[in-house]
Amino acid sequence: MVSLTISSASKPPSFAKGFPLTIDVTSDTTVADVKASIAAKFPKFYSARQKISLKTDKKALSDDTKLSTLLGSQLQGGELQVKDLGAQVSWRTVFLIEYVGPLIIHPIFYYFPRLWYGRSFQHSELQKYVFAFVMLHFIKRELETVFVHRFSHGTMPFRNIFKNSAHYHIFSGLFLAFDVYRPKYSATSPYVVGTYRNNETFLWAAAGVWAFAELSNLHTHLTLRNLRPAGTRTRKVPYGYGFTQVSCPNYFFEVIGWLVVCGMTNSIAAWIFFVFGTVTMSLWALKKHRNYMKEFGKEYPRGRKAIFPFIL
Incomplete structure (x- = not known):
């Protein structure tokens, strides 16, 4: 279990003011799991509203993508971004x-x-x-x-x-x-x-x-x-x-x-x-x-x- 930082790619919605957010992940954690963790912290910021991307790339990441394939086996110190897509x-x-x-x-x-x-x-x-x-x-x-x-x-x-x-x-x-x-x-x-x-x-x-x-x-x-x-x-x-x-x-x-x-x-x-x-x-x-x-x-x-x- 290691820590992963989630920052906001834009101004976060009023009901999600706690960014950057740190969550615990493993090599098997997927992007969908990250979204679920954010939603657990901010229930109104449900998964469908979230766009998760690498800090160096604005392209949305697929929900089934494992973090280990994005950040390598050493996840400690990694960082992703989340953007609010608005009401869905x-x-x-x-x-x-x-x-x-x-x-x-x-x-x-x-x-x-x-x-x-x-x-x-x-x-x-x-x-x-x-x-x-x-x-x-x-x-x-x-x-x-x-x-x-x-x-x-x-x-x-x-x-x-x-x-x-x-x-x-x-x-x-x-x-x-x-x-x-x-x-x-x-x-x-x-x-x-x-x-x-x-x-x-x-x-x-x-x-x-x-x-x-x-x-x-x-x-x-x-x-x-x-x-x-x-x-x-x-x-x-x-x-x-x-x-x-x-x-x-x-x-x-x-x-x-x-x-x-x-x-x-x-x-x-x-x-x-x-x-x-x-x-x-x-x-x-x-x-x-x-x-x-x-x-x-x-x-x-x-x-x-x-x-x-x-x-x-």
């Missing part, structure tokens, strides 16, 4: 809040057009299809959040919940709902009557492609879930349906689903959400693709792209 909220909660926005917003615009457009009108089949697509998509997202997804990171800063939710509540919620349920797309609008937007065969074909994309997206989420045993952060190379050509087929199928909505409506709001979402998912996919290649090396299939087969 679980990723599962964040996702539930993000996806519930469109589920509330779209019915308000769809069922109460007089409030937003000043008059009532008959919805076109196009609007009915789009409404069904949006509601089913986000209901699926909520169910996946509760029953399918396993998160490698348990929490995120509470303040980020507003930024993350804005994308869904504003772009796929307010903007999309206001645009696609307005009179321009109604059953008697010349923009719809006599066009492909009112063609039953086209609408059924669009529904078929959309359903294919949604079910394929669900399938890849289930594949990813089965790669990670409950309660672990285990990562394995994903194989199977969708993964032959790209590292992130879930994003690829998501893109297809929203592209269907854009093609059906040609709504400027739909296109804005589609472009913004596609760029964001492409950046996520490229990062995950690089991480896969770095982590698994030669074991990772070299022919895969990040998100779009043969392209990116």
Whole structure:
């Protein structure tokens, strides 16, 4: 048993004024154990709020890292830093809040057009299809959040919940709902009557492609879930349906689903959400693709792209 000093990398929170802190550790002590010791001293400074790093390096240390691998076998005199990440909220909660926005917003615009457009009108089949697509998509997202997804990171800063939710509540919620349920797309609008937007065969074909994309997206989420045993952060190379050509087929199928909505409506709001979402998912996919290649090396299939087969 030796002593280890924990200093504060920034101004500590008001409920944790005892830094620097000295704790007793062994060669088997992990970063998670250090966090637990700090939380035991300052209960409000719970582990999820803490970022532990070396004094000479600001990079966060993994919870399962042993101190002996960081500071050598001679731990006496070693020093780590802790930074307060602020109040935390679980990723599962964040996702539930993000996806519930469109589920509330779209019915308000769809069922109460007089409030937003000043008059009532008959919805076109196009609007009915789009409404069904949006509601089913986000209901699926909520169910996946509760029953399918396993998160490698348990929490995120509470303040980020507003930024993350804005994308869904504003772009796929307010903007999309206001645009696609307005009179321009109604059953008697010349923009719809006599066009492909009112063609039953086209609408059924669009529904078929959309359903294919949604079910394929669900399938890849289930594949990813089965790669990670409950309660672990285990990562394995994903194989199977969708993964032959790209590292992130879930994003690829998501893109297809929203592209269907854009093609059906040609709504400027739909296109804005589609472009913004596609760029964001492409950046996520490229990062995950690089991480896969770095982590698994030669074991990772070299022919895969990040998100779009043969392209990116």
